[in-house]
Amino acid sequence: MKILILGAGQVGSTVAESLVSEANDITVVDADASKLQQLQDRLDLRTVVGNAAHPSTLEQAGISDTDMLLAVTQSDEVNLVACKLAASLYNTPTRIARIRATDYLKRSELFSDENFSVDFSICPEQILTDYIVKLIEFPEALQVQRFSQGKASLVGVRAVEGGPLVGNPLNMLRSHMPQVETRVAAIFRQDKPIIPQGDTVVEAGDEVFVIAATDHIREVLREMRREDQPTRRVMIVGGGNIGRRLARALENDYQIKLIEHNKHVCERLAGELKRTLVLNGDGTDEKLMQQEHIADVDVFCALTNDDENNIMSSLLAKQGGARKVIALINRSAYVDLVQGGKIDIALSPAQVTIGSLLAYVRQGDVAAVHSLRRGAAEALELVAHGDRKSSKVVGRKVEEIELPLGATIGAVVRNQEVVIAHHDTLIQAEDHVIVFVTDKKMVKKVERLFQVNLGFF
């Protein structure tokens, strides 16, 4: 597929990176030549320097035979204009724009074909905020990913000594919670995947991924670790786009303190937020943390733009007694370095947000893609089409499907209902099948499995 990416910022370069590896022709446009140079040094793609909202630049980037336009520059306006140009001048089939301003997002008619011709709009900050909100809602979880409009969820949790299931084989799960249907999709022990069987024993320190109906998440989490206190106090460092959105999303349900170092930003935030206590100070100032009772904080989120600051303030918070600390870290090298140590969750914005983009880009009928374990694994929601003859999955039982090793079918969403997959569950046409893939290299094979055999049309 020929893909044109506008903007070589955080989002643009991450998307480019993960799409290049999937054998696409990528062109990246940005006004900043040095950013493009960095990108080209690392990846096999074409770059064009210029204003992404100018037709000449777009033509130079080969927009006339592009299959998909990803407008992900910093500016909403440039993205909108680029989509409009692509639609009216070059008939680009698919146009995706990154739109951050809620003012635009509120008026969905703006994106119609008569207006800005945006097929899909994505807002990375909002996706990231939603993701953190879920983590705060379920403080025990390492990851919470939703499928089929939130009906089914995949949770990652670290098993801890004292959890009812820890030290027991997986088939005990059913006797512990007879009314709850779940399926353990994968277990990672010391970063090595284990294919879960009924007699696999869960050990303390395991990272367990479980699929269940969203309503049952709490019970599932309770199996893996003793129940924690419910979250009440949240401290956020960094009043940027994400910090502000997060505070607004949480402030009615939790007691929020937000630390921001810029006085002017503080004043704007305090005017905008209703119940959040806005503090002017440095996120790495341990005196300020003490003064604001860091020891009583349930969840601490470091969300500034600066990786090092986020890491340092998270470490300070943990040392000061915060129960769970989350750090936003852009550099993937840092993420691997830090996660699992003192910092409970290292969030890589790119990995969290890339899924929503990948869902549009991937072939076949992919309804959702979620990166797991910093991009090493993936959970896919695929739609099964056709019949027993044209499809390799429809009309077959789960055990009959030739999944590559390391991939498991976790659940099926059928007519808005979550069916947890067993070896004899029959896949029907139009089912949404949730597949857990422990190694990203197998994603292609899984997708091919779900493609309808064209010869039968």
Add this chain to the structure above:
Amino acid sequence: MNRVLTVIHALGLLLVVFSLTYLLPIITAFLYGDTTLLLDFLLAMLWTAAAGLLMWMLTRRFRGELSIRHGYLLVVTMWTAMPLFATIPLLLVIPGLSLTDAYFETMSGMTTTGATVLTGLDNLPPAINVWRHELNWLGGLGIIVLAVAILPLLGIGGRQLFKAETPGPMKDSALTPRIADTARNLWVVYVAITGVCIAMLKWAGMSWLDAVCHAFATMSLGGFSTHDSSIGYFNSPLIEFILIAFMLIAAVNFATHFLAWRGKTLAVYRRDTEGLATLVLIVASCFGIAYFLWWQGTYVDFQTALRHASFNLVSIATDCGFASVDFNQWPIFAPIWMLFLSSIACSSGSTGGGIKMIRTLVLVKQAGREFLKLLHPAAVNPMKIGGQVVPNNIVFAVLGFIFLYFISVATMVFLLLISGLDFMTALSAVIACINNAGPGLDQVGPAGNYQGLNDFQTWICTLAMLIGRLEIFSVLILFTPRFWQR
């Protein structure tokens, strides 16, 4: 000196406009066939117009733009000159009335205080009563606002005048792009609601004269009555109920009424935090005081207590000043609470007086901010009212205003005490006058009036009314040396 002459030039023109307001009593006198009175009013009108024209003609060389300083000077001179000319018919008609008392009466009318030195109101000629009430009505929304509305000549600098006269701390939010349009729209709303009020009072059983007069006094929250026993004369729960409703309407910002009228929606009232606070505080106080009076045994049953408590409390709290019973006889907590409300309860941009609810809210929230600052020294906590951030300079202006308000009250109470008045009378008279409420307690209570004060005391009260109506700063700024420096 040139500055003063420029102001006198504008003042002359405003006086000519003001002379037109004599037409209403002239028409009344004509309708009642009172020829002597008709001539008296015509004479007053001519004097005022002639004086105005003379000032205007003699100073026309100094015609110029009105700056901020001109604005303050013009507003204050206008508000002292108009009541002066308005005394002419009173002095002509009422024998034995001193200039001091006449000036007190017209100032009380124009500042919508509603305190009176006259007795035998029932026997006054209709034209005189109409004149007193018309002064109430004109002063309610502000005579200069009216002038800005109808006189394009004041267009330049009109905003300064508008600011100097309209009560409330935040005056920069214009409703329409042009200040003259804003003023005109406010007056249209004012006239329309007054019209409805007249119709309802007539329907409730008043005579046309009483209906017009009382509607004027209600909408302006003035509180003049055509009867010595005020609203008690009618002894009608229906009339009291209608008046309560319109007093509450008049105690809310007229800009909100205008927005509701233009948008044809009631939703704007829900967003008017200040107006809501005014209404909640007053209504809750009505029930509280009614319960208190019933509990104290002042009234035997709760309904009667509620009726009298709500009418008199709303009347004093909104700075209107009607009375239906002698609330001076109530246990002391009730009338003192009413006086307290009169200082704080009215919305800015309404026709009421006092320090205004918005300033009260700012004061209360500032106290909350100080507490938060002690607990969280690093907290950034801007003041928010109704979701809107109030800038710190407005907070300081409000604190300064409230300080000046208390200093003014204290100074004038001391002056009255020196002159030999008893403490309760002195305190309540100053508070009632500076809030433009009307009746105070004891000697100046609802059963008595301001007639018993000596000339010095009457002048102090007159001054209190003026600085209360023009919100202190506008008046006191003229007494700062810097105002007169170039």
